[in-house]
Amino acid sequence: MSSFKVGLIGKPNVGKSTVFSALTKHNSEIANYPFTTIKPNLGTAFIRHRCPHEEKGRQCDPAEGSCVNGTRYIPVQLVDVPGLIEGASEGKGMGNQFLESIRDSDALIHLFDASGKTDLGGSPVIESSLDIDQEIAMIREEMKKWVSSFISRDWERFAKKADSSGDRVSRSLLSKLSQLRLSETQVAELLTSGVFPSQLSIWQQSDFDDLALKIIEKTKPGILLGNKIDLIEDTRAEEICSRKQGIYLTSGETELILMKARESGILMNEDIPFVISGSATADQRSALLKLENTISRKLYTGLRSALEITVYDKLQRIVVFPVYDESLWEDRQGRLLPDAFLVKNGETALDLAFRVHSEIGEGFIKAIDCRTRRTLGKDHVLADGDVIKIVSKQ
Numbered sequence: 001m002s003s004f005k006v007g008l009i010g011k012p013n014v015g016k017s018t019v020f021s022a023l024t025k026h027n028s029e030i031a032n033y034p035f036t037t038i039k040p041n042l043g044t045a046f047i048r049h050r051c052p053h054e055e056k057g058r059q060c061d062p063a064e065g066s067c068v069n070g071t072r073y074i075p076v077q078l079v080d081v082p083g084l085i086e087g088a089s090e091g092k093g094m095g096n097q098f099l100e101s102i103r104d105s106d107a108l109i110h111l112f113d114a115s116g117k118t119d120l121g122g123s124p125v126i127e128s129s130l131d132i133d134q135e136i137a138m139i140r141e142e143m144k145k146w147v148s149s150f151i152s153r154d155w156e157r158f159a160k161k162a163d164s165s166g167d168r169v170s171r172s173l174l175s176k177l178s179q180l181r182l183s184e185t186q187v188a189e190l191l192t193s194g195v196f197p198s199q200l201s202i203w204q205q206s207d208f209d210d211l212a213l214k215i216i217e218k219t220k221p222g223i224l225l226g227n228k229i230d231l232i233e234d235t236r237a238e239e240i241c242s243r244k245q246g247i248y249l250t251s252g253e254t255e256l257i258l259m260k261a262r263e264s265g266i267l268m269n270e271d272i273p274f275v276i277s278g279s280a281t282a283d284q285r286s287a288l289l290k291l292e293n294t295i296s297r298k299l300y301t302g303l304r305s306a307l308e309i310t311v312y313d314k315l316q317r318i319v320v321f322p323v324y325d326e327s328l329w330e331d332r333q334g335r336l337l338p339d340a341f342l343v344k345n346g347e348t349a350l351d352l353a354f355r356v357h358s359e360i361g362e363g364f365i366k367a368i369d370c371r372t373r374r375t376l377g378k379d380h381v382l383a384d385g386d387v388i389k390i391v392s393k394q
């Protein structure tokens, strides 16, 4: 199982639980009013990667996930976070409930309502008037305020003590930011990326806020995903995407129905054009073709693709296949390519050994690139798709 979590965040009623259900096949509660979700839901979604089993000419045997037609489906943890409203950082709505889930997430998919048919609190509106920039800014502002409140809590006493200790600022701040799971190197990088007074006792609200924003940028990479594209025209879709880079549009409801149609066997594939079962009624067929039109739109991003962009591009993960037998690419039980690990781009052979097991890491002797049979040292940086054998004293 991947060791990281992707959080789905956004204002109430934007479709987070719908997107979550479509991706994880969970039956979460979905309804057209705010705060349907009151506790975070945790589930498993799957992202795709080409499987190297074809190089061995036989089907692999995944310990987790699956492999269909040479495409490996790798598990990723997804969190459906309760809706966030203005004032959440002061405890309004689901308040800290929601913010705690954000803290536990390594990346965020920020869902917004591309149709504009709900207000900032998530209540339905007739005339689509809401400015989506306002919706995006509100969520950011609440996150900023929340992180900033962590930093500024009991600041005076903390700053006085830290200034007189003679410790590096990054070191002093680390204890304050420990709840946010930052390392000292990361704190030092954050400090040098802005202009912060070296004397902590003269820091002001604007310094807390600036640092909070930098922390969010650094520790919560992700994408902006506009939901409910089915309710808008192409011109509005184009206008939204032209606002800023990195905005994607989708429809959770469309994909939830398609997922269910696949589960029931009416829809027989994932790609376009649809392959519809002969047992589908005329109504079912025409409904599916309408949904096919939605997902065929030029600016449409599939939910799985959105998750893949988040994990591969924003979280910078690559896939590595650790094996026990370097020539057969099997584990001790003879399963071909049982594991597919999502590791951070830049991780080394030794990092992989520790991911397999801490004892394997501690007893690391060398690694072997199973394609070339080359011996790799502990500092060897892994590449996407590598098949690796770890040789360890353990």
Ligand SMILES: Nc1nc2c(ncn2[C@@H]2O[C@H](COP(=O)(O)OP(=O)(O)OP(=O)(O)O)[C@@H](O)[C@H]2O)c(=O)[nH]1
Binding pocket: 010, 011, 012, 013, 014, 015, 016, 017, 018, 019, 029, 030, 031, 032, 033, 034, 035, 036, 037, 038, 082, 083, 084, 122, 227, 228, 229, 230, 231, 250, 251, 252, 253, 254
């Ligand atoms: N038209 C349309 N409606 C959608 C789409 N996705 C979700 N909805 C509807 O939006 C409403 C809210 O969906 P939920 O998934 O409950 O929203 P949420 O963000 O989890 O809401 P809270 O838990 O209250 O924060 C429901 O009526 C959904 O059916 C979509 O792509 N298109």
Ligand SMILES: [Mg+2]
Binding pocket: 016, 017, 018, 029, 036, 037, 082, 083
């Ligand atoms: Mg919900």
